[in-house]
Amino acid sequence: MTVLEVLQATTAYFNKRNIENPRLNAEHLLAHVLGRKRIELYLEFERKLTETELGPLRELVRRRSEGEPLQHLLGTVEFCGLTFLCDRRALVPRPETEQLVEFVQSAIPDPRSSILDVGTGSGVIALSLAAKFPEAIIMAVDISDDALALAQENAARLNLSGRVRFHKSHLLENVEDAFDLIVANLPYISTQDRHILSREVLHDPEVALFAGAHGDELVRELIDQAPSRIRPGGTLALEIGLGQSERLLSAMTEKKYRDICSNTDYNGVTRFLFGRYG
Numbered sequence: 001m002t003v004l005e006v007l008q009a010t011t012a013y014f015n016k017r018n019i020e021n022p023r024l025n026a027e028h029l030l031a032h033v034l035g036r037k038r039i040e041l042y043l044e045f046e047r048k049l050t051e052t053e054l055g056p057l058r059e060l061v062r063r064r065s066e067g068e069p070l071q072h073l074l075g076t077v078e079f080c081g082l083t084f085l086c087d088r089r090a091l092v093p094r095p096e097t098e099q100l101v102e103f104v105q106s107a108i109p110d111p112r113s114s115i116l117d118v119g120t121g122s123g124v125i126a127l128s129l130a131a132k133f134p135e136a137i138i139m140a141v142d143i144s145d146d147a148l149a150l151a152q153e154n155a156a157r158l159n160l161s162g163r164v165r166f167h168k169s170h171l172l173e174n175v176e177d178a179f180d181l182i183v184a185n186l187p188y189i190s191t192q193d194r195h196i197l198s199r200e201v202l203h204d205p206e207v208a209l210f211a212g213a214h215g216d217e218l219v220r221e222l223i224d225q226a227p228s229r230i231r232p233g234g235t236l237a238l239e240i241g242l243g244q245s246e247r248l249l250s251a252m253t254e255k256k257y258r259d260i261c262s263n264t265d266y267n268g269v270t271r272f273l274f275g276r277y278g
């Protein structure tokens with residue numbers, strides 16, 4: 001079979017198996033197996049594939065059709081223009097979180113700011129900010145040893161190891177310093193919503209998805225704790241779940257944050273909350 005024929009057959013198969021963006025998935029997997037950039041496939045449509053190339057592709061197509069996330073199969077994910085390792089140890093970073101990083105970047109007035117990323121997962125927020133702000137002092141915490149190990153591998157791969165201090169902590173429990181910015185994409189799914197999650201999402205670690213019966217428990221706890229770790233006038237920036245903004249905005253108002261505002265994601269969902277303290 002030629003490259004084009006394989007792409008067409010794989011796309012049709014993914015379509016039948018209800019895989020979103022079937023053609024894109026097929027292209028990514030074939031490019032991965034051939035060690036090419038996806039765009040380079042277009043220059044080789046007529047090339048015949050060997051059995052040595054088709055064997056590994058068949059295996060990846062089978063796993064993808066059973067719901068394994070594309071990023072786990074590729075082993076990497078693009079985030080804010082950088083390539084991060086991606087596997088079962090931490091959440092697959094989402095495009096919404098790239099938006100959070102963009103908002104946060106414009107809220108950093110001083111390039112030497114001190115920044116804390118709470119629930120760092122694979123390290124995407126902390127490391128993207130470290131790459132953009134070479135003088136910033138950055139710390140990242142997570143409760144999961146697995147996530148911290150992956151984040152540290154990502155730091156090393158991106159030559160940013162010296163730039164971010166990683167620590168194990170339940171929220172701010174083991175954090176002593178104060179920061180100009182605290183940013184967090186914590187778990188925000190209700191345990192009662194497990195049954196509506198896709199097969200792909202269920203490959204993310206439980207600790208990265210679920211917060212409690214409401215879903216907003218951990219974010220609320222952080223809203224409570226953060227004032228003790230925010231420098232005067234510093235910012236708390238949060239990614240939150242669908243339908244959670246009203247309760248969480250009230251929690252921030254009660255706690256006396258100021259300049260509170262929210263922003264929507266690409267789908268028009270209120271996904272980000274910001275507030276200053278002190």
Ligand SMILES: C[S@@+](CC[C@H](N)C(=O)[O-])C[C@H]1O[C@@H](n2cnc3c(N)ncnc32)[C@H](O)[C@@H]1O
Pocket residue numbers: 090091092093094097118119120121122123124125141142143144147169170171185186187188207208209218
């Ligand atoms: C939704 S994932 C986000 C990961 C990463 N920040 C991202 O945006 O891709 C939430 C992360 O919070 C961590 N986490 C869960 N409970 C926590 C807690 N109590 N304290 C600190 N981190 C926690 C999880 O291990 C997970 O890595």
